[in-house]
Amino acid sequence: MxxxxxxxxxxxxxxxxxxxxxxxxxxxxxxxxxxxxxxxxxxxxxxxxxxxxxxxxxxxxxxxxxxxxxxxxxxxxxxxxxxxxxxxxxxxxKKPWPTLGQKPADDATAERAQKVANSAQCSQCHLAGFLGASLVPRVSDQGFDYLLATMEAFRSGTRANNAWMTDLMKAYSDDDIKALAAYLAGL
Ligand code: HEC
Ligand code: HEC
CATH class of the missing domain: 1.10.760.10 (Cytochrome c-like domain)
Incomplete structure (x- = not known):
């Protein structure tokens, strides 16, 4: 050779x-x-x-x-x-998800968030533990301020790269979205 x-x-x-x-x-x-x-x-x-x-x-x-x-x-x-x-x-x-040390949501907030999550069937896409897979993001233990800001941005159309998430968020009030952010951040 x-x-x-x-x-x-x-x-x-x-x-x-x-x-x-x-x-x-x-x-x-x-x-x-x-x-x-x-x-x-x-x-x-x-x-x-x-x-x-x-x-x-x-x-x-x-x-x-x-x-x-x-x-x-x-x-x-x-x-x-x-x-x-x-x-x-x-x-x-491939890096490990960091520990942000966010507190779990209180019972009333978690209950409100779970009601929304069930009605919207979030876990159909975000899967068990809200860990997502492939093109669907992990949203559990993501930072509270970011979660809140990005869900509001979907709703207002400032974040316009996913029509489904925008339509979904339009169905919910400020308090619902705040509860979802606190719940997901604390998972
Ligand atoms: C039909 C599937 C589907 C459903 C149902 C769904 N999502 Fe999503 N979600 C997605 C996809 C796909 C993205 C990524 C969009 C993109 O490409 O930017 C996303 C993005 C997000 C993001 C942004 C994450 C980030 O890192 O910026 C949040 C937060 C989120 N979803 C929360 C929720 C919540 C809470 C529910 C239920 C109320 C829900 N989603 C229901 C598919 C879904
Ligand atoms: C100057 C600060 C800054 C730097 C440097 C930066 N980012 Fe970002 N990144 C941000 C901010 C702020 C956001 C949120 C944007 C928004 O939602 O408006 C973001 C969002 C993202 C997202 C979307 C995450 C999600 O959950 O939706 C990805 C992916 C990302 N950055 C990757 C990178 C990569 C890779 C680099 C290096 C090449 C990088 N970023 C450098 C500030 C930065």
Whole structure:
């Protein structure tokens, strides 16, 4: 076998490692907001550590397309390739979900939230424990301020990348949405 074949395969073998370095380098930028250890720097910034990879990718794509508007995220993805978005989604999905230490909702709040959750059949999509899968996000133990803000943004149409979630949230009052946020944050 000619020796260049070995060189060729040796080169192929180093590609994944180089790629992983490349991505963890890009991911350091994300840590300034999403947290060094997965705990976001501000309560309005979502946890991305341990989030489902398919969902993370869809959001990066939607920020880039402008389907989901965000002054902070738009510049992050403006020049990002699909491969980098997929690699970052994969990278963050493999990290452990951080401990935010949020308290469980009180009984009255939990009861109100569960009533809404049952009527809307949230768990048909967000699944047991609200852990989601694939393109559906985990919402349990996500930060309270972020959950509240993003559900309100769906309802008002400020977050316009999922018509289903918008229609669903329109059916609920401020107090219902607050109860859902407190309940999910405390799970
Ligand atoms: C300057 C702060 C900042 C930086 C840096 C940043 N983000 Fe964000 N990110 C945010 C904010 C704020 C949101 C919430 C946007 C909204 O809902 O309006 C967000 C949302 C997200 C979401 C959606 C999560 C969800 O639950 O819907 C993903 C995915 C994400 N960021 C990934 C990244 C990645 C990957 C990087 C690094 C390339 C990064 N972010 C860098 C501030 C930042
Ligand atoms: C038909 C399936 C479906 C149902 C039912 C559903 N969701 Fe969702 N939900 C989704 C999908 C898909 C997304 C991601 C949308 C996107 O691409 O940005 C989402 C996004 C969310 C988000 C944003 C998460 C984040 O990280 O930004 C929250 C919060 C949420 N749902 C809460 C709920 C609650 C509470 C209920 C019940 C009241 C519910 N959902 C019912 C499919 C569903």
């Amino acid at each position: 000619p020796s260049w074949i070995f060189a060729f395969f040796a080169a192929l073998a180093v590609i994944p490692a180089a790629r992983a370095d490349d991505i963890s380098g890009k991911a350091t930028l994300c840590a300034s907001c999403h947290g060094e250890n997965g705990v976001p720097a501000d309560p309005k910034i979502p946890v991305i550590w341990g989030q489902n990879a398919g969902y993370l990718y869809i959001e990066l794509r939607d920020f880039k397309r402008g389907a989901r508007a965000s002054e902070m995220m738009a510049p992050m993805v403006a020049d990002m390739s699909r491969d980098d978005m997929m690699a970052l989604a994969e990278y963050f999905s």
